[in-house]
Amino acid sequence: MEAFEKIKTLLTEISEAQPADKDGLEQFRIRFLGTKNIIKPIFGEMRNVPNDQKKDFGLALNELKAAAESRFNVLKDSIENAQDQSAGLGLDLSLPVDNKLQGSRHPVSIVMNKMIDIFEKIGFVVAEEREIEDDWHNFTAMNTPADHPARDMQDTFYLKNSITNLLRTHTSSVQARVMTTQKPPIRIIAPGRVYRNETISARSHCQFHQIEGLYIDKDVSFADMRQTLLYFAREMYGAKTDIRLRPSYFPFTEPSAEMDVWLGTDTASTKRLTKGTGWLEVLGCGMVDPNVLINCDIDPEEYSGFAFGIGIERSAMQKFNISDIRQLFENDVRFLRQFSNVI
Numbered sequence: 531m532e533a534f535e536k537i538k539t540l541l542t543e544i545s546e547a548q549p550a551d552k553d554g555l556e557q558f559r560i561r562f563l564g565t566k567n568i569i570k571p572i573f574g575e576m577r578n579v580p581n582d583q584k585k586d587f588g589l590a591l592n593e594l595k596a597a598a599e600s601r602f603n604v605l606k607d608s609i610e611n612a613q614d615q616s617a618g619l620g621l622d623l624s625l626p627v628d629n630k631l632q633g634s635r636h637p638v639s640i641v642m643n644k645m646i647d648i649f650e651k652i653g654f655v656v657a658e659e660r661e662i663e664d665d666w667h668n669f670t671a672m673n674t675p676a677d678h679p680a681r682d683m684q685d686t687f688y689l690k691n692s693i694t695n696l697l698r699t700h701t702s703s704v705q706a707r708v709m710t711t712q713k714p715p716i717r718i719i720a721p722g723r724v725y726r727n728e729t730i731s732a733r734s735h736c737q738f739h740q741i742e743g744l745y746i747d748k749d750v751s752f753a754d755m756r757q758t759l760l761y762f763a764r765e766m767y768g769a770k771t772d773i774r775l776r777p778s779y780f781p782f783t784e785p786s787a788e789m790d791v792w793l794g795t796d797t798a799s800t801k802r803l804t805k806g807t808g809w810l811e812v813l814g815c816g817m818v819d820p821n822v823l824i825n826c827d828i829d830p831e832e833y834s835g836f837a838f839g840i841g842i843e844r845s846a847m848q849k850f851n852i853s854d855i856r857q858l859f860e861n862d863v864r865f866l867r868q869f870s871n872v873i
């Protein structure tokens with residue numbers, strides 16, 4: 531019957547009503563409990579209801595009225611409570627958000643992200659790995675024999691009661707992780723934190739960041755490495771940048787080199803940064819030593835590759851004119867806020 535249906539629909543509406551604020555609550559009150567409320571006229575329909583249903587109809591109407599009253603009280607309580615809470619906390623939830631205290635990127639992240647972007651553009655993929663390593667991945671696989679001074683307790687943080695687990699001393703350990711789990715062609719960069727047991731001073735810290743690069747494929751040559759690093763230097767330091775490769779030694783590359791970029795001596799700051807030479811030392815690199823490939827089950831007759839390792843802190847300090855490396859690890863917000871405009 532139509533009048534019964536109407537009551538049912540209104541009951542549902544009442545139980546589902548959820549006004550967001552005082553105004554919404556007032557509308558609910560006017561609709562269901564006000565002097566011209568929607569329930570009143572339904573009482574007038576009583577005379578059209580057959581006699582044997584009049585009693586049920588009356589009960590249903592009373593129920594509807596009671597439901598409206600009790601729902602109103604519940605809603606009123608919850609809205610007043612919410613207001614009390616925000617007032618109690620001294621909050622005005624209607625105020626616009628204060629954007630003044632936005633976070634900022636850490637200078638190390640800014641430089642690292644820029645370097646990652648540069649290599650991603652030419653197809654390198656980011657590989658992230660563990661900071662707690664074993665000595666096989668950190669040293670042995672990387673052709674660093676057991677009696678190599680780099681393994682010395684004075685340089686490496688070993689885990690308590692362990693002679694095999696350590697905090698990685700360089701991101702080169704990721705090379706071993708990737709080469710033992712992926713088949714060539716491999717083209718990765720591995721950004722991350724490394725640790726060395728060094729005395730903390732303005733110039734050196736016991737933790738810092740590196741980006742490792744590794745490229746393994748058929749017929750990869752030293753010229754490929756030089757071109758890749760020249761591209762990197764020009765993206766990083768400007769289109770006219772020149773580089774030079776100086777012979778060097780690393781256990782995991784043969785031949786090995788260190789790359790300098792030409793900054794010139796035109797300004798006081800480039801003079802200072804390059805110690806008057808115009809050249810700034812940026813990274814270590816070389817052709818992956820065949821022993822490393824063999825250790826990782828890659829056939830050096832079939833594949834060759836190059837690798838490089840870039841220190842991040844020094845670049846960040848140059849870029850932002852930071853004179854003390856310790857500032858990069860103290861997380862003093864007054865220091866960090868200075869970089870809030872840099873993306």
Ligand code: DAH
Nearest residue numbers: 700702814815816837838839
């Ligand atoms: N792992 C070296 C270091 O921490 C840096 C390095 C040099 C990485 C030459 C390389 C490389 O991949 O080819 O000093």
